[in-house]
Amino acid sequence: MSTPLILVCNDDGISAPGIAALVNSMKQIGQVVVVAPDSPQSGTGHAITMNHPLRMERVHLFDDIPAYQCSGTPVDCVKLAVDKVLHRRPDLLVSGINHGSNSSINVIYSGTISAAVEGAIEGINSIGFSLNDYGFEADFEASVYYSKIISQKVLENNLPEGTLLNVNIPKLKLNEIKGIKICRQAKAKWVEEFDERTDPHSRKYYWLTGNFINNDHGEDTDEWAIKNGFVSVVPTQFDLTAHHSISILNSWNFQ
């Protein structure tokens, strides 16, 4: 196999330490091109930019590796990269390494994973990586190691059609991690509590905050794996059809 072409994206922005760690990992196994947002885009989900034009500029942040910052969302970055930078599908798309978990229901709010979802829609082998540590001073050693071996496996085997990987790495040293577990997304959710404040002009405003609640006691979930010292790998899909509900709805006799 010739040297694979690897597109690197993220949602924390092109200057985040996590993407630098991912570039360092990927340049050991392929030819790397970076297209990432010019500012933090956490929580943008699968947003795309339709009402504004996009800007894209070459930057020199990763030695000799071609890198472009984009004014849009992570999904915009993937679309621009394929159409205007690479002019073809890369062999692999990796997104991250996210500063903070994207396990369980977080997958749906995450710009990092949405970039990988977009890659999978385009037919590209795609993986989102997240480290369970929000700090910009986080230790990415274990993440670099596991992102490399998981990416190599994906390049060797190719992912099933319509499937991407959502990988979460626990906040542990490399020698403390017990291995990799293939998991399902835990049934957990956020319970919102908006923090209501008053501005200097006497107008109310609200900050989104919340508590993460996991009532899923399965030992086959990503939450279980991470809590027990494993790297979690959840095969993830963009066919949102609840196939098991089709027969239930047919029994409702709509007309």
Next chain:
Amino acid sequence: MSTPLILVCNDDGISAPGIAALVNSMKQIGQVVVVAPDSPQSGTGHAITMNHPLRMERVHLFDDIPAYQCSGTPVDCVKLAVDKVLHRRPDLLVSGINHGSNSSINVIYSGTISAAVEGAIEGINSIGFSLNDYGFEADFEASVYYSKIISQKVLENNLPEGTLLNVNIPKLKLNEIKGIKICRQAKAKWVEEFDERTDPHSRKYYWLTGNFINNDHGEDTDEWAIKNGFVSVVPTQFDLTAHHSISILNSWNFQ
């Protein structure tokens, strides 16, 4: 059953004709409260607002129906509505009526459907409605009729846990529509073609454009139903796990 409490949201903004049509439909079957974005939010997907505070103001757009406009995304609106406006889960959440299709892969980019996804995560019966007509002068008569009968069915039966409905209405007169079909999401996608331009300061910028490609010839898809004159109803879920890929990945022997 006492009068159901119905939360109405959308992504085209609180002043769009589609949400007024949905309010008119819902006030025939329940007590309605509107919390919707103060500006168009198409294509925001499941984005949430974490880096900015949110504003919410009472507005008087729908006669005596309580209505609030919010500076955030459709998902923010749902979270704010539950925590700060209703102080409880409504019996039904409806989002739309979207100006334009949210069939097949569009489900993933849509703020309208993401509001309904958020409702389902919160354990609320949730439905997203879209009319296959982008015009602000669109005829919502058939949409009003079908949104009412589908909502009534959902209130009578309750949706299966973790399932919301993605409903698309064809651009037809009420008497031309053949009925309702329960469908799966078609395997279709957008092929991007960015429109590259140069601004008056000689800097490049890009507009996202694309062509919709449907290679799915199944007669059980939402695309087929709409093309053939039916209202499509796709049961939709937020468990993104590709369960069928778990055994494949386990066979890769990661270590």
